[in-house]
Amino acid sequence: MSPSSLSTAGVLLITVPLVAFGGVSLLSFVMKNVPGYLDNPVRRGLWRAGHAHAGVLVLFALVAMLYVDQSGLPEGLKALTRTLIVAAPILMPLGFFLSVVRPSDTKPSKLIWLTVAGGACLAVGTLTLGIGLL
Secondary structure, rough: HHHHHHHHHHHHHHHHHHHHHHHHHHHHHHHOOOOOOOOOHHHHHHHHHOOOOHHHHHHHHHHHHHHHHHOOOOOHHHHHHHHHHHHHHHHHHHHHHHHOOOOOOOOOOOHHHHHHHHHHHHHHHHHHHHHOOO
């Protein structure tokens, strides 16, 4: 692996315990019946989606780092692809979590658009990587 992919993978691996901590936090909200979580289906659903997307996308990004170096892309495009693929597990969960920060929020704020931005980064990054591997 290139030094860039190795350091990116290192950062991604460091986030795995953070995702696990988020899961424990959500579990404690359920076990302790924290107000504003169980009684707020919108918040509960978006926070669960945020946690799930974080976990899956971090693992996906780790695997993708192996392929970036194998692609025929120029170095600048490899760097952009790494950045786009790593942006997804940051932006998408942030959008889910931050759009319903207050326990009383019953509909997402405009910060939900971070999920769209993360999805766009994921789409462009994976499309670029796929083309580079052909």
